[in-house]
Amino acid sequence: MTTIKTTCSACGDVELAAEDLVLELTPLEASGRYVFDCPFCESTQHRPANERVVAILLAIGVTYIVGDELVSEDAIMRFVDSLDDWLEDITAA
Numbered sequence: 001m002t003t004i005k006t007t008c009s010a011c012g013d014v015e016l017a018a019e020d021l022v023l024e025l026t027p028l029e030a031s032g033r034y035v036f037d038c039p040f041c042e043s044t045q046h047r048p049a050n051e052r053v054v055a056i057l058l059a060i061g062v063t064y065i066v067g068d069e070l071v072s073e074d075a076i077m078r079f080v081d082s083l084d085d086w087l088e089d090i091t092a093a
């Protein structure tokens, strides 16, 4: 099982499983933030996710939502495609 190491603002280092996180993506950008409930103090934590973090979280199967707006399935698929292109770009570099 893949574990994600992150930090809680109250508890410090915590380890989470992919299903413990939700990734909130900004429409049309390859960045966003992720949200989790701390396993120790149970407070909800928000952390910024840059492009690299977003790519890693998606790769390990973290659930994601796109913004607060209703986004069509097409738009999401285009976004995921663009992320794949971006991943190919960095892995080719």
Ligand SMILES: [Zn+2]
Binding pocket: 008, 009, 010, 011, 012, 038, 039, 040, 041, 042, 043
């Ligand atoms: Zn905590």
